[in-house]
Amino acid sequence: MSIRERMSGNEAVAYAIRQVNPDVMAAFPITPSTEIPQMVSTFIANGDIDTEFIPVESEHSSMSATMGACAAGARAITATSSCGLAFMWEVLYVAASDRLPVVMAVVNRALTGPININCDHSDSMGARDSGWLQIYAETNQEAYDNYIQSFRIAEHPDVKLPMMVCQDGFITSHAVMNIELIEDEKVKSFVGSYEPENYLLNPEMPMAIGPYANSPFYMETKMNQRIAMKNAKKVILDVAKEFEKISGRSYGLFEEYHMEDAEYVIVIMGSAAGTTKDAVDELRAKGVKAGMIKVRVFRPFPGEELAAALKDAKAIAIMDRAESFSGMGGPLGSELKAALMDAGCKATVVNNFYGIGGRDYTVEDAEAIYNDLMEFEAGTKPFKQFRYIGLRK
Amino acid sequence: MAYNFREVMSKPERLAPGHRMCAGCGGTIAARMVLRALKPGDKAVIGNATGCMEVSTFMYPYTAWEDSYMHNAFENAGATLSGIETAYHALKKKGKLDETYKFITFGGDGGTYDIGFQSLSGAMERNHDLVYVCYDNGAYMNTGIQRSSATPMFADTTTTPVGKVSNGKMQNRKDLAQIIADHDVPYVAQTTLLTTMKDLYEKAEKAIYTPGAAFLNVMAPCPRGWRYDASDIMEICKLAVETCYWPLFEVVDGQWILTYEPKKKLPIEDFLRTQGRFKHLFKPENEGLLEQYQAEVDRRWEDLLFRCSK
Structure with missing residues (x-):
């Protein structure tokens, strides 16, 4: 036992x-x-x-x-x-x-x-x-x-x-x-x-x-x-x-949460996946086809497998909890976007920075990201590829 | 047992010929002699900080070392050997290993006095049962003769070049043997390469077979950095000792022991004159520098005599 x-x-x-x-x-x-x-x-x-x-x-x-x-x-x-x-x-x-x-x-x-x-x-x-x-x-x-x-x-x-x-x-x-x-x-x-x-x-x-x-x-x-x-x-x-x-617990290279028919997807790592899952549950209750992928293994990077899991997504937010100061994306964003491009992905893809130095990342933050994905995809909000989540006003 | 030169020299080499160290390199002579102090039946793991010795003895796919050997990086030979020695105790305790192993690491003065000082200090303070041998040639020779904290005063190096307004390195050398002795380890000794190698051999043997951490500081001339003819190495070492520039001593359980006292202390010029790196000191206008040098050697020698209760 x-x-x-x-x-x-x-x-x-x-x-x-x-x-x-x-x-x-x-x-x-x-x-x-x-x-x-x-x-x-x-x-x-x-x-x-x-x-x-x-x-x-x-x-x-x-x-x-x-x-x-x-x-x-x-x-x-x-x-x-x-x-x-x-x-x-x-x-x-x-x-x-x-x-x-x-x-x-x-x-x-x-x-x-x-x-x-x-x-x-x-x-x-x-x-x-x-x-x-x-x-x-x-x-x-x-x-x-x-x-x-x-x-x-x-x-x-x-x-x-x-x-x-x-x-x-x-x-x-x-x-x-x-x-x-x-x-x-x-x-x-x-x-x-x-x-x-x-x-x-x-x-x-x-x-x-x-x-x-x-x-x-x-x-x-x-x-x-x-x-x-x-x-x-x-x-x-x-x-x-x-x-x-x-x-009795199963593990893969990453975990898929409500990905079976997901159109709007957050890809994230670590504890913030739990917060994101709550947002997915709330959006699903409202009929939004939200999903989440939690990357468990970062090295080796499961690029092909992730791209396959994301092939039906309309819009994707890749979440980085680390800056790489390229002036562009973070580590997960850069690598996953490269993998998505290789796979011929046509989805709208953004790369957000969150939780840097312990900044809170809330269910509301996650919901707002899903809402933005829907708006970006519908063209009702100006597209912003790179963004810091939860910055002080 | 009395030291028998012929017997010691007929022991099998544990650092095999074919390595690519320079002719007249003190470091290689020191390493071979230290390894001879191992009992033939005892196995050893050799550590090595990055430096001439490492890049010249273990060029993939060849190794000149008969024993197991690990090079990790420049500044962590002390910590790396700590891990190996600890693994030995762990495997012994679990009954996975019967053989007796000894642990010896070699580092130049760069990897020992300077960049590896913290790692060395930690290994000594934790009192791992290992020997750290510094082959001290008084500069970063592998990268091309840059000054270290072991470089003697007024030496001409590539980062303390002698020039119109410079007389070489302005600072005295750091006394590392004293610093390690202050770690209160069971055995510390300073030695160099002398005629029958008795001093080095006996100190190495004590260092290897004294339980706990031991440190050997071996003055090991470098023909490129010191600018001498390869065949002069033994004479230079002898003069270093006879001028009291490089005194021979041991610190056994905190007790300072002078292991050689010159009958007649020779003037420091006799040592300095043998090497191109001090050539500028012999210009007529630099007489004052020689006096300053002698005063520094005298001060350190008196201090050592005091420590040894002489």
Whole structure:
């Protein structure tokens, strides 16, 4: 029987870490992810798990030590947010290139400038091209479920890539929700043990990792990372199917909400999907064919699959919780629009920025976006392709 | 057991020939000697900060390292090896590993004194059972001889060039061995390449086999950066010690021990004259700079004697 509980997203991830019992965790505190290493330290202090915890002096070192531990042959994890993730930036690329299946819990928070501890996706979106798998959660339940699935995905022989398991800072990391936990033994047998093919502490065969590889070899390294990233799509779906067997909860690359006949669609990521679903329900009650897509997997980017799911939409609002300062769209907007163009999409498409630095995003905001989509499509309101939602007047 | 040069030198090389380091490079000599201090049955994982040594010994698809080896980045050799060492304890605890492993990382002064200082400090403070070996050649040699905080005063480097109104680097070098000793780690030593390599070998052995964090600061001349003939390296190292420019000492559990005291302290000019990077100091108008140099060497030497209760 699964366990019904109430807990925050950080508690849920820490609970999953206790169940997985990884070999090594290295972490440095940063709001709002700090609770995760704190809780893990308490599990260790009470003998609940035998993970070795490295209380490093910075996030650059937490990633570096995690990489060292993983290369050595250990299952190694870390957690961070915001500037902590930005401080790791250089070594994120090395971890992906070294094909180290490190799992990192990312509790999304705005990047400093000015300092802001609240949620947006600018931290992990800044690392979107680093070669890491990225998966996002709407709820505490999804943060927990994604975390448990992440090891099977990252460590899969066809993938062998590091993975960020993201959830929204404070909104899910600190808010307490109902959650269904899986029994320890089921989680342990689902995740299994980490058995790398090559590792530093293999007495039979030493390994050298992190070479100097100039133009004769560098490009093949990148191509192999690309292949692994593409392989991950199938692995993510296969792991989700297996996960459904132990949990009863099904997951895909993205979630479709009332998409069967939807004409007006919001595409969004993370906790704001819940808010958007409420707006969809209200509009559906009024007879509006509103729908929503929640992108769960951002790396690899399911462009073709999303375009197929959006093929009958008349108007689409793509929602970005991160700026990329191109003067045009955000990360999700730019990538999805490219995928839609490749698929010959003729829909009206806008790209909105919302929730930056924790700005509220309400059901009314979502409804207004759907109304705008209808008006843009009908030509009754001047079309505006890029917009900030909820700006101060 | 007494040090036997022939025996030590006949140990198998763990940094194999065929790497692409320069002839007359002190860093390579130091690394080979440190690795000889490993017991033949013991396995090791070698770490390496980005630098000459890394880009010349592990050019894909070839490695010159007989042991497992990891290069991560320039500034994180301390943290990377911390993770490897911790994984060793985790796997041992879970019964997944029987063999004994030792952990040694090499970094130049750039990766150690400067950009990797925080990572090194963290690894030392946490007292991981590892050895950090700095091969100190006193500048960022891999990128083309830019000054570091290990660069000695008045050295001509590409970012402290000697010019019409400049006499090279204006600051004294940072005393990293002292700073690491202040981390209260079990073993810190300063050494260089001397005749039979006894000093380096014995200090490396102690560093490797003392439980906990250990730091070795090895003065490792660079023929390109210091501008000397490759064959002069041993003479230069000797003069560094005999002038008290590079004193030999150990700090064992906080106890400072002078491991060599010159019978007659030679003037600093004897060391400086061997290298092109100090050539400008020997112009007649720069006599004052030499005096200033001698005063600085004397001050540091007196300070060291005091620490060693001499």
